[in-house]
Amino acid sequence: MSRSRATSDEATLEAAGQVLSGTSKKGFLARLLPFLGPAFIASVAYMDPGNFATNIAGGATFGYMLIWVIVASNLMAMLIQALSAKLGIATGRNLSEQCRERYPRVLVRSMWVIAEVVAMATDLAEFLGAAVGFQLLFHCPLIVGGILTAITTFLILGLERHGFRPLEAVIAALVGVIAACYLIETVLDRPNWGEIGNAMIVPRLHGPESVLLASGILGATVMPHVIFLHSALTQGRIVTSDPAQLRKLFRYEVTDVLIAMSGAGLINAAMLIMAASTFHRAGLTAIAGIETAYETLTPLLGPAASWVFGLSLLAAGLSSSAVGTMAGQVVMQGFMHRTTPAWLRRGVTMLPSIIVIIWGLDPTRVLVVSQVVLSFGIPFALVPLLLFTKDRKLMGVLVNHPVTTAATSVVAALIIALNLFLLYQTFTGS
Numbered sequence: 001m002s003r004s005r006a007t008s009d010e011a012t013l014e015a016a017g018q019v020l021s022g023t024s025k026k027g028f029l030a031r032l033l034p035f036l037g038p039a040f041i042a043s044v045a046y047m048d049p050g051n052f053a054t055n056i057a058g059g060a061t062f063g064y065m066l067i068w069v070i071v072a073s074n075l076m077a078m079l080i081q082a083l084s085a086k087l088g089i090a091t092g093r094n095l096s097e098q099c100r101e102r103y104p105r106v107l108v109r110s111m112w113v114i115a116e117v118v119a120m121a122t123d124l125a126e127f128l129g130a131a132v133g134f135q136l137l138f139h140c141p142l143i144v145g146g147i148l149t150a151i152t153t154f155l156i157l158g159l160e161r162h163g164f165r166p167l168e169a170v171i172a173a174l175v176g177v178i179a180a181c182y183l184i185e186t187v188l189d190r191p192n193w194g195e196i197g198n199a200m201i202v203p204r205l206h207g208p209e210s211v212l213l214a215s216g217i218l219g220a221t222v223m224p225h226v227i228f229l230h231s232a233l234t235q236g237r238i239v240t241s242d243p244a245q246l247r248k249l250f251r252y253e254v255t256d257v258l259i260a261m262s263g264a265g266l267i268n269a270a271m272l273i274m275a276a277s278t279f280h281r282a283g284l285t286a287i288a289g290i291e292t293a294y295e296t297l298t299p300l301l302g303p304a305a306s307w308v309f310g311l312s313l314l315a316a317g318l319s320s321s322a323v324g325t326m327a328g329q330v331v332m333q334g335f336m337h338r339t340t341p342a343w344l345r346r347g348v349t350m351l352p353s354i355i356v357i358i359w360g361l362d363p364t365r366v367l368v369v370s371q372v373v374l375s376f377g378i379p380f381a382l383v384p385l386l387l388f389t390k391d392r393k394l395m396g397v398l399v400n401h402p403v404t405t406a407a408t409s410v411v412a413a414l415i416i417a418l419n420l421f422l423l424y425q426t427f428t429g430s
Helices: 003-021 028-035 038-047 049-062 067-091 095-102 105-138 142-162 164-189 193-201 207-219 224-235 243-280 290-301 303-336 342-349 351-359 363-389 392-398 402-428
Strands: none
Touching: 003 028, 003 164, 003 243, 028 243, 038 067, 038 164, 038 224, 038 243, 038 303, 049 105, 049 207, 049 243, 049 290, 049 303, 067 095, 067 193, 067 207, 067 224, 067 243, 067 363, 067 392, 067 402, 095 105, 095 224, 095 303, 095 363, 105 142, 105 224, 105 290, 105 303, 105 351, 105 363, 142 164, 142 303, 142 351, 164 243, 164 303, 207 402, 224 303, 224 363, 243 290, 243 392, 290 303, 363 392, 363 402
């Protein structure tokens, strides 16, 4: 371990230890700081380029009506990510490692294959999103955007050599860029806040198309790769076996989840608000493609708006691409007990994206198809997570409360059902 890595990580761990032992004299925000980070990395999956397409389509077609779906989706995501973080804290092992230890080998290998396919589909969407961001901002060919994406992602992943804090800081900074961009977009849009407030608390649907879009927003909420990743981010970050300290540690991690996922929810809501306040208000209800949205923003709101939109897409693509590669590493290590260098995995998983670019396929359409592939992997992450976290022998003092288990069961059943519905819609065209 390099000296800079040791200094960065050890300072964070020392501060966390003081907070858990009750010896820290700092204020609440200073005590919270050592525990922030894992959920911010996980939250990137909830604002990746795949979300751009569904949120823009929802806002352009139905205005503010589907904001309540984003609110409900975000509450579900908070619950699931909190359970994933808790599994890592309580057991010292991540979700894929628990599966390897507790399930038959044939099932484990099948789950690994599915998880790898899902990871590649995730990476495809994120890589293409960043490449499109470079293309829109710098007016370069998409293949050049792909090369720039690969180089930048390698640089971000290289920060892991210096400890978890630098990587968390860069990811959080990219999330901040996305948030700032959509704050600017929202100001430029001049939305109707009265209608937005009403749409947040009054669930409404209008016709089969709204049901499909609502299902798309909600069904794509839970990214299976980030459930595996979040448990890995907490499993060895801050270690304690004391029951009281475990409870306190989990409370701080829940706060991390609440802050990070609230930010992700606001960004998703801002995407839909932007589309509703510009495209739907102007009668452009057929806007669904990312490139079309970018080009249409200029005449509606001016060149600054389209530039800000492109920058947010680029930040989302780069951050989620790095996080997707990290998740792939966790899946490989957990299920198969093997590791590969991050640069090698990054090189292999970006090949499908390069092929898509060379073939000239529609990036937005590929993003949508990749979300369908993700649907297959959701049960293989959600169901084991629920089963493990309600096991008292495994979880100890952090075992789920019966109400938590019941709520998670309902959420899991709903998300799985909606994804099955989306798959049915996709393959039957009905």
